[in-house]
Amino acid sequence: MYLSSIKIENFRCFGEGSKRLELSLSPGLTALVGENDSGKTAVIDALRFVLGTTDQEWYRLEDTDFYAEGEASEIRIVCAFEGLNDRDKRAFIEYLTYSETGEGEPILYINWTAKDTGEVFRGRTYRRVEVHSGKDGNGPSIAPEARDLLRATYLRPLRNAEYSLSAGRGSRLSQVLNHKSVIKEGGKAYDPNWDLDVLDPKILKQLSIIGIGDLANVLLENQHEILETRAEINGNLKELALSGEALESRIKVGGTAASDEQRLRQILEKLDLSLDGSGKLGLGSNNLLFIACELLLLAQEEEGNKLLLIEEPEAHLHAQRQLRVMKFLQERAKEDGIQIIVTTHSPNLASAIELNNLVMLHNGCAFSMAEGKTELEATDYRFLQRFLDVTKANLFFAGGVMIVEGDAENILLPTLANLIGRDFTEHGVSIVNVGGVGLRRYARIFQRKHLEKEGPLDIPVACVTDMDVMPDCAPVIVGKLKEGEAWPEKTSKRRWRAKRDIGGADMLDKHREAKVAKASGQGVETFVSDEWTLEYDLALGSKHENGSFTGGLAADVFVAACCADQDDAINAKTKKVADVISDSLGEFAALKAKSKHEEGCTAEEVLAVNVYAKFAQKGVSKAIAAQYLAERLQKKVKEGELMGDELRAKLPKYLTAAIDYVTRPRKEDPAHRPDKGAQ
Numbered sequence: 001m002y003l004s005s006i007k008i009e010n011f012r013c014f015g016e017g018s019k020r021l022e023l024s025l026s027p028g029l030t031a032l033v034g035e036n037d038s039g040k041t042a043v044i045d046a047l048r049f050v051l052g053t054t055d056q057e058w059y060r061l062e063d064t065d066f067y068a069e070g071e072a073s074e075i076r077i078v079c080a081f082e083g084l085n086d087r088d089k090r091a092f093i094e095y096l097t098y099s100e101t102g103e104g105e106p107i108l109y110i111n112w113t114a115k116d117t118g119e120v121f122r123g124r125t126y127r128r129v130e131v132h133s134g135k136d137g138n139g140p141s142i143a144p145e146a147r148d149l150l151r152a153t154y155l156r157p158l159r160n161a162e163y164s165l166s167a168g169r170g171s172r173l174s175q176v177l178n179h180k181s182v183i184k185e186g187g188k189a190y191d192p193n194w195d196l197d198v199l200d201p202k203i204l205k206q207l208s209i210i211g212i213g214d215l216a217n218v219l220l221e222n223q224h225e226i227l228e229t230r231a232e233i234n235g236n237l238k239e240l241a242l243s244g245e246a247l248e249s250r251i252k253v254g255g256t257a258a259s260d261e262q263r264l265r266q267i268l269e270k271l272d273l274s275l276d277g278s279g280k281l282g283l284g285s286n287n288l289l290f291i292a293c294e295l296l297l298l299a300q301e302e303e304g305n306k307l308l309l310i311e312e313p314e315a316h317l318h319a320q321r322q323l324r325v326m327k328f329l330q331e332r333a334k335e336d337g338i339q340i341i342v343t344t345h346s347p348n349l350a351s352a353i354e355l356n357n358l359v360m361l362h363n364g365c366a367f368s369m370a371e372g373k374t375e376l377e378a379t380d381y382r383f384l385q386r387f388l389d390v391t392k393a394n395l396f397f398a399g400g401v402m403i404v405e406g407d408a409e410n411i412l413l414p415t416l417a418n419l420i421g422r423d424f425t426e427h428g429v430s431i432v433n434v435g436g437v438g439l440r441r442y443a444r445i446f447q448r449k450h451l452e453k454e455g456p457l458d459i460p461v462a463c464v465t466d467m468d469v470m471p472d473c474a475p476v477i478v479g480k481l482k483e484g485e486a487w488p489e490k491t492s493k494r495r496w497r498a499k500r501d502i503g504g505a506d507m508l509d510k511h512r513e514a515k516v517a518k519a520s521g522q523g524v525e526t527f528v529s530d531e532w533t534l535e536y537d538l539a540l541g542s543k544h545e546n547g548s549f550t551g552g553l554a555a556d557v558f559v560a561a562c563c564a565d566q567d568d569a570i571n572a573k574t575k576k577v578a579d580v581i582s583d584s585l586g587e588f589a590a591l592k593a594k595s596k597h598e599e600g601c602t603a604e605e606v607l608a609v610n611v612y613a614k615f616a617q618k619g620v621s622k623a624i625a626a627q628y629l630a631e632r633l634q635k636k637v638k639e640g641e642l643m644g645d646e647l648r649a650k651l652p653k654y655l656t657a658a659i660d661y662v663t664r665p666r667k668e669d670p671a672h673r674p675d676k677g678a679q
Contacts, residue, residue, distance in 0.1 A: 010072035034361035040343040087303035095133035111137030149304030157311040174268035190214035217253040283316035299336040351393035375447035399428030400662035407623035415630035472600035478616035527658035540608040560629035561614035
């Protein structure tokens, strides 16, 4: 059996009606991801309240567990279990729900309610908790024996695994061992008639654990120093006794009169589980031991709930171990029929989990990333399984996402956002560099297939891409054509296009709209460069309604390109940055002076093309130039040479629009959340 769904109302961040949480689950591993306070721990704690845990820990409801809005007085949680085997059906026979036709497999529903009665008992508010079966909670109350079979195994965050596996009353290791049938039933019992002086070693190896305990007790009671002490005590008793009294002592191991179950538990509680190694091993290694121990227990369960809840499995583990643990958990979940639910804040772990197994929590809603739930196609899942690495997986934990196609945008945009007062870190924005491919694939992660049922995933996602249409003067300036050379008639025979290939302004608008439409939709917006590429548009600046340009950052982009061109010499200290900047400013002044209006291009466009030629002709690294440009702009703003508002006015409009979009103020719009109660 496995937990197929959970519905939570009026518990912590989850309200009722359209604000309740409905989460569908599959067998195997499910990872809950999302920002802090998105409800990941609330889901785990709801399951702990409803199902209980194998460590028998008791949880008290607090005022903060009730949904704050609307003064909620009743928490309602419903869990559904499907895939019951014959043993499960027998164990829960009186609690199962069948379809009206009797067809299909039965479902086990657990309806858990906690009502705030308003009564006070011993200084505490009394809350009545009820657990019923049935789809609508109208079935029989579930007996304690049945609830014991529903208990989940829970690994808390920042757990002290060494303490949990050490000897002691109620130790986790004793509980794990006590669940093994071979521990309880295997081996022979100790025979009191055995002659201790001639015990056969083969017989000793066949003893059960209780048999070993009984033998140890007899050996301890008959140890010669203990027998001598007993004789001395008896000697004193004889002198203290009255005439005719026969007082005699006996030394006996405590607890031998207890039941077999109690004696077994006491023996197992004496055992420690630790790693065999030199020196004291750290928390990370002990946590691996703890997880290995718990999985052993779950794999052996033949009936009931084989559910493992792990909060932050990355705790105490370095990056490579995190990946190893997640791979292991996914494999064991499939092989041993164990259901595992983990919560994580680690992009490292998220990148190692199959996309089908991820559930993003946001604004009190659960959004599964499984096939059929998103707009991703089957080929997208295969693509993302290969390329969704740790640097890109941070998108699952963001309040806003900026998807870019290259290293230059990845380096430069966070700096520009910060300088114009829209810091990405402050607004929880992640930037994802897809390396020129798959931009739309990543965007579709955030687009829902069944919008009418789930509502949108209200995370602003900006896809920033180039127009990739050069001005008509560019082919000659950047070396695509020689002066006076005829243009190839077929664009398919060249890897570039100019405005004259597209047509007039209307056709260019349609070309841009087509690029926008490919990825946009729901919370995803595509921002296409105003003119050509990032570097060209930065040099050209923002376009006015009359067709003129603001002047942009042509000088700064040119200086950055020249510094990138001399980067090796600068790093080798054969050239000074100040000298390179001085020379490049002189070269730029000369370039600006000779940049004149040409057919189809303004003087500003000719200058911007000449700036971009440093990249197109000389192969200057755009990423290194972006780094120099970011440092230059930061320095100018810091020294007061450039103000934030002034910089915003110089930037291309598509960049400022994209930055503004992903850093927009956050708010939950209930109108965007479907009325789940009406379904």
